[in-house]
Amino acid sequence: MKIIVGYDMTDPAERALDTAIDYAERLKADLQVIASLVGGGKESVEEIHAFEKGLKSARMKASRKGVSCETHLLMRGKTPGEDLVAFAEEQSADLIVIGVKKRSKVGKLMFGSTAQYVILEGGCPVLAAK
Template sequence: MIVVGYLATREGRQGVTSALEEAIRRKIAVTVVVSEKSAKQAPEALTQRDEDLARIQAEAQDSGVALDVRIMSERHDVAEDLIAVAEETSAELIVIGLRRRSPVGKLILGSNAQRILLDSPCPVLAVKTERSATH
């Protein structure tokens, strides 16, 4: 089992894409964790989430990857949700997407990423998005 968090960002999409690629290589399933801090989300955000998850499910099905989606509402935070699901499923890998940072910013890892790396019960694959042509 591979556990990956869903975020409606470039980094989040890269994390999911990388998790699906890794699942194909390892011939294992993927659990996508959606952490929702509040039950009161804007309707357009929920529509975007549902469209993204439908696309992810279609990609997984086309690739022959078993996919489970868990919407974690009124829980803790992204890091705690990913770690809890990884422990519960005896995951062999957590995949997270990272933002590109400035040289100074590279000294400081995001708090969620740092907590996942330090507290994960299994290896963590941290992926960055492709650089755009303007960089």
């Protein structure tokens, strides 16, 4: 089994990571943590280094639980949702885990654009961790 988790170092992403690690531990699954930046020279070196550091921290967190984990920083000119769905399809993922946050009354009518895209377009089950 292969679990993919989207990660951007926000609180919802940390909850998604914790959930994905728990599932990977229980199911003896491979875990892949991805972060997505648009690319094309739009990110600063500092931003790239911050994401690399965050991915290293995610890998260490999984390792402490005995979970095998690969990390990937994607900069392919896609939105984070598009990157996550495409990467999951390329890797034949069995589950995608994403973080979601609480929204206002109006915002409750829909998820954030990334979460909504992944839920609607993902080719495998999607678990939204809150």
